Amino acid sequence: MVIATGAGAPAHAAGAPWQARGADSPANRPQIPDSIVEARTREIAAGLRCVVCQGLSIEDSPAELAREMRAIVKEQVAAGRTRAEIEAYFVARYGEFVLLAPRPEGFNLLVYALPVVALVLGALFVVGFVRRWGGAEPDASPQGTGAEASRTRGG
Amino acid sequence: MSWLRAALGALVAVPILALLLFGMGRDPRAIDSPLPGRPAPGFELARLEGTPTRGPLLDAAGAALPDSFSLRADSGRIVVLNFFASWCLACRAEHGPLGEAAERYRDSGVSFYGIAYQDRPEDALGWIRRMGGQVYPALVDPGSRTAIEYGLWGVPETFFLGRDGRVAYKHVGPVSRALLAQRLDALLEGEAAGGDAATSSPGWQRGAEAPGATPELGVP
Numbered sequence: 428m429v430i431a432t433g434a435g436a437p438a439h440a441a442g443a444p445w446q447a448r449g450a451d452s453p454a455n456r457p458q459i460p461d462s463i464v465e466a467r468t469r470e471i472a473a474g475l476r477c478v479v480c481q482g483l484s485i486e487d488s489p490a491e492l493a494r495e496m497r498a499i500v501k502e503q504v505a506a507g508r509t510r511a512e513i514e515a516y517f518v519a520r521y522g523e524f525v526l527l528a529p530r531p532e533g534f535n536l537l538v539y540a541l542p543v544v545a546l547v548l549g550a551l552f553v554v555g556f557v558r559r560w561g562g563a564e565p566d567a568s569p570q571g572t573g574a575e576a577s578r579t580r581g582g
Numbered sequence: 583m584s585w586l587r588a589a590l591g592a593l594v595a596v597p598i599l600a601l602l603l604f605g606m607g608r609d610p611r612a613i614d615s616p617l618p619g620r621p622a623p624g625f626e627l628a629r630l631e632g633t634p635t636r637g638p639l640l641d642a643a644g645a646a647l648p649d650s651f652s653l654r655a656d657s658g659r660i661v662v663l664n665f666f667a668s669w670c671l672a673c674r675a676e677h678g679p680l681g682e683a684a685e686r687y688r689d690s691g692v693s694f695y696g697i698a699y700q701d702r703p704e705d706a707l708g709w710i711r712r713m714g715g716q717v718y719p720a721l722v723d724p725g726s727r728t729a730i731e732y733g734l735w736g737v738p739e740t741f742f743l744g745r746d747g748r749v750a751y752k753h754v755g756p757v758s759r760a761l762l763a764q765r766l767d768a769l770l771e772g773e774a775a776g777g778d779a780a781t782s783s784p785g786w787q788r789g790a791e792a793p794g795a796t797p798e799l800g801v802p
Contacts, residue, residue: 478735491700492734495726520623520733522616 459505468501471510475500475517476525484527615733617749622661622741623731626652627721630703630710651695651721653743660692660769661743664757665729667701668709670737676756677713680740683762684718690770691745694718699729699737744769 469486475496477488485493485500496517503513517525529535628650653661664680666673684694695718698706703722710716723729732741735754742751742765751765 492726492729496730498725499727499730519616519620520731521735522614522733 459507464501464505467504467510468497471504471513472497472500474527475514476521476527478521478525615752617733617741618752620749621747622653622743622749623728624653625723625728625731626650626654627697627723627728630698630706630720630722651719653747657747658691658745660687660690660745660766661741662692662694662762662766663732663741663743664694664696665699665732665734665737665739666696666706667699667737668705669701670699672756673738674713676738676740676758677716679757679759679762681717682759683766687766687770690766692766692770696720697723697728699723699734700726742766742769 472486473484475485477483477485477490477493477496479490479492480488483493485496488494499516500513503516508516514526523530529538531539629648631649662680662683664676666677680694680696684692687694696716698720701709706720706722710720726734732739738756740753740757741749742753744750750769753761753765
């Protein structure tokens with residue numbers, strides 16, 4: 428529940444805090460159509476983590492804080508801020524954890540590299556296995572499969 | 583050949599096990615805040631109207647407190663910002679210690695503020711009344727804007743701002759008498775300048791974060 432302030436509440440009357448600090452006022456930026464603002468907001472919000480529900484984006488989360496964070500995203504989009512600027516705004520406050528996809532740099536590269544490494548190792552393993560199988564066939568003894576099976580197993 | 587297999591198996595299994603052990607041993611909610619060491623986000627918030635008090639709400643000079651507070655007006659003082667909510671159980675435990683510390687450190691140049699987080703004003707007021715009043719101002723935060731500026735994950739969270747206007751510490755979870763005394767005494771002694779900035783919570787303690795890398799919090 429959003430708090431309704433009494434009369435004379437000064438809270439953010441001069442605009443959102445990020446606007447107060449930004450050098451460029453929203454008035455100086457060209458007006459962006461609502462449909463585009465909404466689409467961009469959806470796109471950016473889908474990449475930001477709802478901090479009270481861990482695994483959801485603020486686009487998907489019904490939590491109050493997520494809705495308020497999404498409202499900030501929308502305001503900044505309407506003011507012409509880029510995705511990188513908006514993400515940097517949240518990272519400066521919540522840390523990189525707020526991004527659902529870790530940035531591909533440093534230790535994070537492991538997340539991106541490991542699946543590829545696992546795939547390559549798995550492929551090598553399968554290729555090696557198939558080669559040995561195939562290689563076993565020509566010199567397999569004509570007597571039967573029993574000897575071959577034990578040979579392969581012992582192999 | 584069997585030792586080679588064992589070695590290969592270990593080469594695969596050990597890093598996976600180590601990664602699992604590392605991951606399982608961490609609290610997924612314990613995230614280091616980037617704020618300590620950075621300039622504290624400013625705010626100007628209205629006081630909860632009709633906040634029940636224990637004794638008159640007076641500032642250091644003895645004047646009656648205004649209806650709204652801005653952080654800028656408190657520059658040069660140490661500030662304790664406590665985010666609370668009436669629906670927050672852990673906030674009950676820290677309310678007493680916070681009030682005691684607010685009274686004890688008032689003359690030492692420490693301001694305390696409570697900021698209601700996602701709460702109806704009437705609920706927050708009722709809660710403060712049930713807790714026996716409050717000796718420091720309770721503020722309302724429309725749209726959770728200030729909470730988001732402070733990268734709040736939940737309540738209770740308490741921020742200790744130094745005289746230099748930077749966030750010195752962030753504490754997740756209820757604060758105790760001992761922790762308040764330790765943090766405030768350290769700040770008053772001027773030990774917590776920049777490099778000593780840290781995030782702390784009851785379950786885990788992080789060491790001092792790297793000083794130096796403290797970019798401005800304003801939008802880039």
